[in-house]
Amino acid sequence: MRESAFQFDIVIVGAGPAGLAAACAAAESGQRVAVIDNTPWLGGQIWRGEQANPVLPLAREWLPRFLRARVTWLDRTTVIGTGNEGNVRALLAEHPDGPRKIVWNKLILATGARELFLPFPGWTLPGVLGPGGLLSLVKNGWPVAGKKVVVAGTGPLLLAVADGLKQHGANIVCVAEQAARGRVLSLGVQLLRFPAKLAQLAGLKARLAGVSQRYGVWPVRAVGREAVEAVELTDGRKRWTEACDLLACGFHLVPNLELPGLLGCALAHGFVRVNEWQATGAEGIYCAGEATGIGGAEGALLEGRIAGYAAAGQLARARALFAPRAASHRFRAALAGTFRLRPELKSLAAEDTTFCRCEDVAFGRVKAFAHGRAAKLLTRCGMGACQGRTCGAAAKIIFGWEFESVRPPVLPARINSLLAQPKA
Amino acid sequence: MRKAFQVRVNGKPVAVPPGTVAAAAVALAGETRFRRSPQGTPRGPLCGMGVCMECRVTINGRPHCLSCQTLCEAGMEIHTDA
Numbered sequence: 001m002r003e004s005a006f007q008f009d010i011v012i013v014g015a016g017p018a019g020l021a022a023a024c025a026a027a028e029s030g031q032r033v034a035v036i037d038n039t040p041w042l043g044g045q046i047w048r049g050e051q052a053n054p055v056l057p058l059a060r061e062w063l064p065r066f067l068r069a070r071v072t073w074l075d076r077t078t079v080i081g082t083g084n085e086g087n088v089r090a091l092l093a094e095h096p097d098g099p100r101k102i103v104w105n106k107l108i109l110a111t112g113a114r115e116l117f118l119p120f121p122g123w124t125l126p127g128v129l130g131p132g133g134l135l136s137l138v139k140n141g142w143p144v145a146g147k148k149v150v151v152a153g154t155g156p157l158l159l160a161v162a163d164g165l166k167q168h169g170a171n172i173v174c175v176a177e178q179a180a181r182g183r184v185l186s187l188g189v190q191l192l193r194f195p196a197k198l199a200q201l202a203g204l205k206a207r208l209a210g211v212s213q214r215y216g217v218w219p220v221r222a223v224g225r226e227a228v229e230a231v232e233l234t235d236g237r238k239r240w241t242e243a244c245d246l247l248a249c250g251f252h253l254v255p256n257l258e259l260p261g262l263l264g265c266a267l268a269h270g271f272v273r274v275n276e277w278q279a280t281g282a283e284g285i286y287c288a289g290e291a292t293g294i295g296g297a298e299g300a301l302l303e304g305r306i307a308g309y310a311a312a313g314q315l316a317r318a319r320a321l322f323a324p325r326a327a328s329h330r331f332r333a334a335l336a337g338t339f340r341l342r343p344e345l346k347s348l349a350a351e352d353t354t355f356c357r358c359e360d361v362a363f364g365r366v367k368a369f370a371h372g373r374a375a376k377l378l379t380r381c382g383m384g385a386c387q388g389r390t391c392g393a394a395a396k397i398i399f400g401w402e403f404e405s406v407r408p409p410v411l412p413a414r415i416n417s418l419l420a421q422p423k424a
Numbered sequence: 425m426r427k428a429f430q431v432r433v434n435g436k437p438v439a440v441p442p443g444t445v446a447a448a449a450v451a452l453a454g455e456t457r458f459r460r461s462p463q464g465t466p467r468g469p470l471c472g473m474g475v476c477m478e479c480r481v482t483i484n485g486r487p488h489c490l491s492c493q494t495l496c497e498a499g500m501e502i503h504t505d506a
Contacts, residue, residue, distance in 0.1 A: 038474055040495050045473050052443070076493075114475045126456040126468030133472025137492060141444030142451050226466055227456040256475075357470070357478065360463045385477035385488075390470070412477065412488070 003420050004095075007103040008034045008072065010311050011091065013079055013259060014110035016044020017058065017297040018289025018304035020066045022108045025308025025317070027069040034072040036079060036093060036102060038411075042066065044112055045132060046297050049139030058297055074102070079259060080417060081408030089284070092420075094413050099420035106284050106311040109260050109272070110304060113290035115157075115250035118341075118394050119355050119363060120348035122222030122231075123249070130250040131161035138168050145169030147245040150231050152176040152219045154339045155252035156296075159204045162211060165248070173242050174212035176233055178251070179339050181215035187338040194331055196298070220348055222247055236344065252339050254393045255291040261406035277318060278307035286311055294335060299328030346398045356391040358384020366391075372401030385412055429498040440496045447472075447479050447491035450504055458491065459505045481505070 010026045012019045015037035027033040037044075042051045042063060050059040076096055083090040083101050091107075093100040115130035122128065129137070131151055138144050149170045151162045154177055162175045177184065191198040220239060221232040230243045260272045265280040265287060267273055272287040274280055280287050288303035302325040309318035349355060351364030359380040369375035372382070372395055382388030382395070382403050387410070392403040409418065426442045433453035440449050447469050450458060457466040458479050469479035474493045482503040483489040491502070 039493055049443075114471060114473065117470065117476075124461070124465060124467060126458070126466050129469055130471050133470065133492075136472040137445065137447055137451075137469060140495075141440060141448035143448070227468070354461070354465075357461065357467070357476070360461045360465070385480070386475060389475050 003098050003100070005101045005103070006034060006072070006074070008032045008105070010034075010106045010108065010308070011036065011102055011104035012108040012110055012308075013037075013091070014044065014112055014289070015039070015042050015073070015075075016046060016110060016112045016289060016300065017062065018112070018300035018307075019044070019108070019110035020062050021301040021304030022110060022286075022288055022308035022311070023071045023304075024062070024065050024069045025305045025314070026108075026312045027071045029309065029312035029314045029317075031312045032072075033069075034074055034102065036074045036077045036091070038076065038078040040076050042073070042075075045136055048136045058301065062301065074100070077102075078411050078413070080411055080413040081262065092408075092417070094417040099417040104284075106286065107263070108278075108286040108288060108304075108307045108311055109263070109265070109280075109291060110287070110289045110300075110307075111256040111259050111291045113253035113255050113294055114389065114393075116252055116254045116393050116397070117249075117390055118251050118345055118348060118397065119353050119391075120219060120221060121350050121353050122224065122228065124354050124357055125222050125224045125228045126226065127224065127228035127245065128222050128247045128249060131248040132157050132250065134246065134248045135161045135164045138165060138170075144246065146171065148173050148243060149246045149248055150174055150176065150219075150233075150242050150244040152178075152217075152231070152233070152247065152249040153251045154178045154341065155250070156335065156339075157250070157252070159201075159208060159213075161248060163204050163207050166208070166211070170246075172208075172211045173244055174214055174233075175208070176214050176217040176219065178218040178342055178345065179215060183338050183340075184215055187334055190334045194327075197331065218342070218345060218348075219247070219249055251341060251345065251397075253290060253294045255294070257291065258387075258389070258406050258410045260285075260287060260291060262408060262410055276322065277310035277315070278303055279310065293329070293332045295328055295332030296335075299325065299332060302328055341397065349398075355394070356381040356384065356388075358386050358390075361391075366395070367399070372399070372403050375401075376403065387411070429496075431496045431498070431500040431502060433502045434504060444496045445492055446481060446483060446489070446494045446496055446500070446502050449496050449500075449502060450481065450491060455504050457504060
């Protein structure tokens, strides 16, 4: 066990597009900067697998720029809480080699987003994964060549995932998007204002020619014994079954708000509230990227750069990016309207369907309560290893509950990490 | 490209290329059950990004490691809770 302590002008949590752009902006402004991420790689989930040999245009631009920027890269470092002492503000984190304490003067949170999962019968079977999650694993060696995969749920990620999986040799049975075709088409029309996005979509569509793409279709049941063997789909009128080796199902993205919440950042409309400089209400703390709104890598890069410049005191440079950021926010709004969840998705779970996966709490037990707090106290729903990250997000959609309190450690930690107080 | 190396999943040797995560090694070994839920139902990775905790396995004797976030190293011993 080796304890270590670090001190920086600006510390950034999250090495996705927002975090990397913030780091570049701050470091290029002469600040001592560190980026913390709980993974062993740069680029977050969206650029996973790009580090060694970037292919995506934005990754090709930003990963090398980050590596040139003289930023300290604290990988495999999981922030679990705060270690403030007097006026010195610090994060406590866990690294495979031991606990870490990272002292900051300005903090930029680029915690990103995760996929939203909604419970349906069979959703706990091995082989049912999030679409983004499956593609991430495939980029790190998970075998899909020759496997039959159904891609279902909602969001722009579905087509991108189907494309990525197909390139790795998967046999895509179908892509089932819950949003009605009309809504998706109207997004297509709005994309005329965003030529780069339209070109991306055209490329996806061309590569997926011949793959069945259904709109207004969603999963009602996954079937299998030890692992998923088939999925039952519906269009609201009839039901049918598709055999599959893997079901990639997720309902778009929700922001990672646990660390911002622990640090006292206020929320607005379910995201971290920021001002024009990407500053949160909490002193010295900024936020950028998906945690402020789900809008994709381009918008995250802009917000990250603004946060990085603002934290470094380069206000003119930050201000120069306000106009393109405003355009990216218009795209963000269009996305949210298009992929709104249909009400049928709230009632897919049966009485005996597992709702809280960590603690094995059935939907029937949870729904009896009027409030999430009561459900938590009396059933242990949301109190397992994921700390309500999965079922809490579902409970918000299905019941309108908020699992409000965030307490350290914000992720499961070893007892040694909790006992340690490395000295800065 | 660097050469593939060997890890063991429940004692079974699996060759993996560099950049492979432990979860992928488990899948390459043909295992689907990474862990069991409190009531004993089989579970595997869900989120693939260190959030859901469903992919936990024992790595080199240390339990509760997130297999989706851990890169394989030569000689790594991975045990699922099958």
